[in-house]
Amino acid sequence: MGFECREAQKIAGIFTVFHIFKNNQNRLALVLIDLDVWANENAVDKWPACIQHVQHVRDSGLTTVVLWEDFWLNKKEIVRSRLSAILGLAHKIPARLTKVRRIDKETTDRFLAENHLNGPVSAKYKYGLYLPASYYRVLNEMLTPEIGSTEMLVAVATFSYPRIFNKETNPLRSHELIRFASLRDCNVVGGLDKLLQAFIREKEPGDIMTYADVEWSAGASYNKLGFKKIAQTQPEAFYIDTKTMQRKTETGTASEVRENDMEIRNMGSIKFVKQILN
Structure with missing residues (x-):
């Protein structure tokens, strides 16, 4: 290559x-x-x-x-x-070939565990993009749908419960985009935009907020989707168990820190907001 x-x-x-x-x-x-x-x-x-x-x-x-x-x-x-x-x-799959619908917690958690670096977390609303079997021809030889399947889940987005803010005396429903992931080794072109639009049509949020992990990007993809940078968080402390290589957030008292725990820092996050309704 x-x-x-x-x-x-x-x-x-x-x-x-x-x-x-x-x-x-x-x-x-x-x-x-x-x-x-x-x-x-x-x-x-x-x-x-x-x-x-x-x-x-x-x-x-x-x-x-x-x-x-x-x-x-x-x-x-x-x-x-x-x-x-x-x-x-990454292998490209056009989002225009996919169908979007709500999915259950089990399906969501399994997909995010296999395809998102930070795995699944609790979320209220869960959406998936499915590639119908009639379009399996666009898949490369590395992607093998289950025999007899009629569709293949290729991307997932999850959103939070709404938070209600009084903005100039009018209530505003704000949701967080918590997770987005495409199938490993794939780039679902336009996938996040399609999932966002489905969520917006169904829930009519006032705005959608999300975070970009500074260690991986400056959030350029969010800018292209109409999100605006509004803040940047400071680096946070975490612990890694040096035997299991598992992470945990810095919680509890110092006495709860075990002998194998190593304190590390992330680089913080960039907070973005997409305004939907005035």
Whole structure:
């Protein structure tokens, strides 16, 4: 495919950056976070320099992704899929060929566990995009629908209960877009927009809010869908169990932190809002 990956530099002397090239064109800067290095190199103090570097590289126009070791070890196939999509290698499925409808919790949780880096979480409204069997011809040889199936679930979006705000004396129903995921190794072109429009038609929200994970993007895809950036959250603390490589949020008292828990930081999130009704 003409791709080349090589180490480019170190950030703050410890965070490794690889540049991925396609036909001598720089396409992606990948910042790798080694947990042994994080533990032994006082990385928390150097984390702001890494955040600043990522922002600087993105401002120059180069797509940049920050990848933690635990995500690679636990969810390698999902990571590979997302990187392939960023590099334009994912198999494309036109959303216009799909049908959208509400789906149940079991179907949603199973799909998100297999296709979303952060897995399923509680949500009120759940929608899926289904590719009818009459269009299976657009699938490549790596995607094999179940024998005898009449359709294939290729994307999912979930939304929260509404929050009611009084805005200039009029109530406004605000929902959160909590999760969106396409089938691994696929890019459902126009998929999120189609799911959003189905939700808007059914629930008539005043606005829809969502967050972009700074480690993976600056939210350009949300901008294209009419979302506006309104805030950016600060980095948050998490713990990783170094034996199981499982994450948990920083909750409870210090006495609940176990011997195997390693404190890490994320890069925060960007908050976006799409105004629907005036």
